[in-house]
Amino acid sequence: MVDPTNRNDPFWYRTAVFYAVYVRTFADANGDGIGDFRGLTAKLDYLSWFGVDCIWVLPMYPSPLKDGGYDIADYCDILPAYGTLSDFTEFLRESHDRGIRVITDLVINHTSDQHPWFQESRSSPTSPKRDWYVWRDTDTGYSDVRIIFTDSEPSNWTWDDTAKQYFWHRFYRHQPDLNFDNPEVQQAILDVASFWADLGVDGFRVDAAPYLVEREGTTCDNLPETHAVLKRLRAHLDARHPGTILLAEANLWPEQLVDYFGQGDEFQLAYHFPIMPRMYLALHEQNARSLIDMLRRTPDIPPNCQWGVFLRNHDELTLEMVTEAERAAMYEAFAPVPRLRVNVGIRRRLAPLLQGDRRKIELLHGLLLSLPGSPFLYYGDEIGMGDLPFLNDRDAVRTPMQWSPDRNGGFSRAERDRLTLPVIEDPQYGYPHVNVEDQQRQESSLLQALRWLLTVRHRHPLFGLGSLDLVDVDQPAVLAYLRRHDGATALGVFNLSAHSQSIHLDLMPYIGISPVDLVGGAVLDRIDTAPYTLVLAPYGFYWLGLG
Ligand code: GLC
Ligand code: CA
Numbered sequence: 001m002v003d004p005t006n007r008n009d010p011f012w013y014r015t016a017v018f019y020a021v022y023v024r025t026f027a028d029a030n031g032d033g034i035g036d037f038r039g040l041t042a043k044l045d046y047l048s049w050f051g052v053d054c055i056w057v058l059p060m061y062p063s064p065l066k067d068g069g070y071d072i073a074d075y076c077d078i079l080p081a082y083g084t085l086s087d088f089t090e091f092l093r094e095s096h097d098r099g100i101r102v103i104t105d106l107v108i109n110h111t112s113d114q115h116p117w118f119q120e121s122r123s124s125p126t127s128p129k130r131d132w133y134v135w136r137d138t139d140t141g142y143s144d145v146r147i148i149f150t151d152s153e154p155s156n157w158t159w160d161d162t163a164k165q166y167f168w169h170r171f172y173r174h175q176p177d178l179n180f181d182n183p184e185v186q187q188a189i190l191d192v193a194s195f196w197a198d199l200g201v202d203g204f205r206v207d208a209a210p211y212l213v214e215r216e217g218t219t220c221d222n223l224p225e226t227h228a229v230l231k232r233l234r235a236h237l238d239a240r241h242p243g244t245i246l247l248a249e250a251n252l253w254p255e256q257l258v259d260y261f262g263q264g265d266e267f268q269l270a271y272h273f274p275i276m277p278r279m280y281l282a283l284h285e286q287n288a289r290s291l292i293d294m295l296r297r298t299p300d301i302p303p304n305c306q307w308g309v310f311l312r313n314h315d316e317l318t319l320e321m322v323t324e325a326e327r328a329a330m331y332e333a334f335a336p337v338p339r340l341r342v343n344v345g346i347r348r349r350l351a352p353l354l355q356g357d358r359r360k361i362e363l364l365h366g367l368l369l370s371l372p373g374s375p376f377l378y379y380g381d382e383i384g385m386g387d388l389p390f391l392n393d394r395d396a397v398r399t400p401m402q403w404s405p406d407r408n409g410g411f412s413r414a415e416r417d418r419l420t421l422p423v424i425e426d427p428q429y430g431y432p433h434v435n436v437e438d439q440q441r442q443e444s445s446l447l448q449a450l451r452w453l454l455t456v457r458h459r460h461p462l463f464g465l466g467s468l469d470l471v472d473v474d475q476p477a478v479l480a481y482l483r484r485h486d487g488a489t490a491l492g493v494f495n496l497s498a499h500s501q502s503i504h505l506d507l508m509p510y511i512g513i514s515p516v517d518l519v520g521g522a523v524l525d526r527i528d529t530a531p532y533t534l535v536l537a538p539y540g541f542y543w544l545g546l547g
Contacts, residue, residue, distance in 0.1 A: 012101070013203070013245050013268055014306040015464030016053035017369075017454055018376040022068070022314055023060050023082045025400040025421055026379060028412035034420040035400070035411070037083040041091045043403075044098055046436065050382065050447075051454030054101040056205055056247075058314060060088070064114050064174070068314065068398065070105070070207060071112035071175050075192040085199075092200045103247065104196060106204035108189045109211050110175040117188075118176050122163040132185050133176045134168035134214060142168070145220045150343050170211045170220075180212045180229050190236045193244075197237065203245030206230070206267070209260065210250045222256055231266050245269065247308060251320055254298045264302035272298070272307040272373055274321040279311065279364055280353065281326055284333045286497040288479035290326070292470060295481070298372075306464070307373030311364055312381055315394055316345030317353070339389050347396040351384035356428060358384075358446060359539035363494060365450055366519075366541040369457045370483065370492040372468050383439050384446050386429025388422060399424050404437040456518050456543065462488050475501050478536065482546075489546040490518065495536035504531035507546075515544035 009015075027039030037060075047055065059069030062079050069079065078088050095102050111118055120129040139157035147153055149171055157166040158173040167176045178185050193204060213225040230246075237244040248260040248270035260270045275298070278290040301307070317334075319327045327344075334353050335346040346353070354360040361384060368375050380401055387396045400423045403410030409423045409431030416423075424430050439445035457463050466485035473480050477497035483490045489510070495501045507527045515524045524534075524544065534542065 010243060011304060012053070013374060015458075015461050016101070016374050017051055017457070018054045018056050018103075018308070018374060019047060019050075019052040020056045020058065020313060020376060020378050022058045022379065022398050023079075024065075024069070025398055025411070027401060027403070028414065031413045032081070033412050033414035033418035034081045036081065037078070037087040037091045041087075041094050044091075044094050044100065048098045048100060050451050051458060052100060052377075054103060054202065055095060056376065057102060057104045059105045059107055059207075064112055066112070066174050067172055068394065070107050071110075071114075071172070072107050073112045073114040074116075075111075076195050089199055096200065101202040102200075103203040103205055103245065104201050105207055106189075106193060106196075107207040108178065108192075109208040110169060110171060110177045113174045113176055117178075121176075122160050122167075125163075125165075131182050132179055134179050135163060135165040136168070137165055139166045142214055142216060142218075142220055144218060145170075145214075148343070168214065170208065177211070177214075180226070181214075186229060186232065190233065193233060193237060194240060197241035197244045201244070203247065203268075205247040205249060206233075207249050209248045209267075210252065222250075222252070222259065227259065227262070227266065230260070231262060234262075234266055247271070251318055253321065254294070258299050258301055261301050261305040264304045268304065269306050269308045269374065271376070272309050273318065275307075275371065275373075276310060277317065277319055277322050277326075277330060279367055280317070280334060281322065281330060282479070282496050283354070283360060283364070284329065286477045288473075288476060288494075288496055291479055295371075295468065295470060308376050309368055309371050309373035310376040310378070311368055312350045312353075312378045312397070313376070314378065314398055316342045316347045318343075318345040320344050342393065347387070347389065347394055349385055349387040349397050350378070350381040351429065352386050356384065356386075357539070359537075361446060362449055362453075363496070363539045363541050365453055366492070366543065367479075367494055369453050370463050370490070370543055372466070372483075374464060375457075382447050382450050383434055383436055384429070385434060386424050386426065388424060391421065395421055402431040402435040404435050405432045409435060410437070453519065460488065460490060460518065460545075461485060462490055466490070471505055471507075473503050473505065475503050477501060478503050480505060491515065491544040491546055492541070493534060493536065493544070494541040495539060498538050500538055500540070501536045503534050503536065505534065507532045510546050513547050515546055518543040518545050 024035045026035045027043050028035050029038035060082050061072045062074040062077050063069045063071050117129055117132050120127050121133045159166050169176050210221045212229050213223050214220045245268045248267040251273045257270050260267045275294050278294050282291045335341050388399050389396050399421050400411035439447035462483045462485035466483035469482045471480040478501050479494045481492050510527045514526045
């Protein structure tokens with residue numbers, strides 16, 4: 001159960017566990033083969049049992065679904081297949097009743113080309129909405145801007161036969177960018193945020209945050225003008241909907257990322273993109289080096305802010321924030337065949353990335369849940385779901401949630417060929433073997449192990465609020481750090497290698513204390529003047545309470 005005292009905490013997001021849901025493939029209540037809000041609502045007891053504090057709902061708006069719903073055709077409604085607005089508000093109410101908050105995706109950089117704004121904009125040069133998008137007579141502008149969807153888009157400009165001009169798009173060509181230099185566009189987006197905040201949504205993940213404004217002669221990333229728009233959105237929410245949080249999706253190095261917190265007046269949360277691939281890299285290299293470098297490189301953030309940390313999400317495992325050599329090593333290790341790659345990343349789920357190795361999956365969660373930041377979990381990873389690499393684009397990692405060994409994994413009672421995406425049936429990851437129902441029954445399941453980690457984390461606010469201090473270790477395969485808050489201290493120790501490790505730590509400031517294994521419960525030997533010896537199993541880890 002979620003700690004009810006958390007309900008009135010204005011900084012709840014600093015200790016919260018987030019859980020991403022793709023409504024389309026989570027749970028289908030009406031049996032048409034497509035997930036829906038009534039299905040999701042029926043699973044809230046499960047999410048509450050598991051320990052989720054906040055659900056992040058991937059885009060649920062009317063959309064042609066050419067980009068998983070990140071191509072929005074109407075900002076103020078629900079995709080009919082997912083239900084109605086009243087199904088959505090019912091879901092919100094039921095979530096809040098359980099102490100679970102809800103954030104949604106605010107995709108404002110672009111719309112679908114099916115959005116009426118774009119239809120109107122393209123219809124005539126004199127349309128009042130012409131200037132709502134970025135139109136040019138040539139495709140030569142902003143030539144310093146990189147392409148994000150490298151696999152499918154040769155240019156950020158596409159010719160529109162109706163408009164007889166080129167339009168600007170940072171993503172797919174069916175996703176024209178809104179023109180944030182136009183004050184009407186800015187106002188329209190504030191109105192959209194208000195619409196959902198008025199319904200009771202607790203916050204927004206701002207998709208593609210760095211790309212809002214364009215300026216010639218720049219990369220068009222992270223422009224001061226873009227930060228100004230984002231600060232305006234925050235000021236609007238603070239004034240009209242106090243407590244509504246903003247989370248930045250900005251795939252950047254830490255030095256640029258911290259700008260998105262502003263002086264505590266822009267985003268409350270931002271994903272820490274660079275730390276993510278390094279958790280995998282460290283495992284692959286059996287060496288903590290790259291993680292230590294990145295933790296050292298991560299600047300302090302304003303006290304009302306928090307990092308969002310994650311292992312996987314609905315996109316490819318992006319390799320933009322590693323060096324070229326590291327990228328090559330990671331492709332080789334985790335995606336040896338082209339089918340597993342997309343754009344600059346890997347389209348695989350957590351469990352297959354880790355060869356289905358329980359020890360590695362738990363180790364990475366041990367890291368994730370104790371690093372500075374609020375953890376973002378991706379639906380299905382808690383039971384070790386697999387992926388379907390033959391599916392198009394990132395659908396590979398968006399297959400239906402596996403609830404039970406029943407037909408369609410309990411996702412839907414529709415005929416199999418009517419499912420919006422196929423369920424996984426292979427011997428290793430298929431729903432007959434990997435599903436919630438079985439893992440809830442088995443004490444020793446991955447689901448139960450992760451649920452226990454969430455429980456332990458909830459008991460110790462220092463994991464969300466504490467400072468971080470790296471501890472020197474005499475074995476390069478082991479990472480160790482102290483988290484401290486309000487007089488409490490925990491020591492995290494992680495063995496990234498396939499071999500057991502005996503390590504020695506200097507814990508002089510803690511002499512006289514007997515560390516407590518916060519996960520297993522055992523009391524360990526007292527710390528004295530000599531270096532403290534710990535033995536770690538292959539891929540083993542400890543969260544040790546030091547008082
Ligand atoms: C974000 C989303 C991704 C989407 C893109 C374009 O990166 O996470 O799924 O394709 O924005 O909206
Ligand atoms: Ca349905």
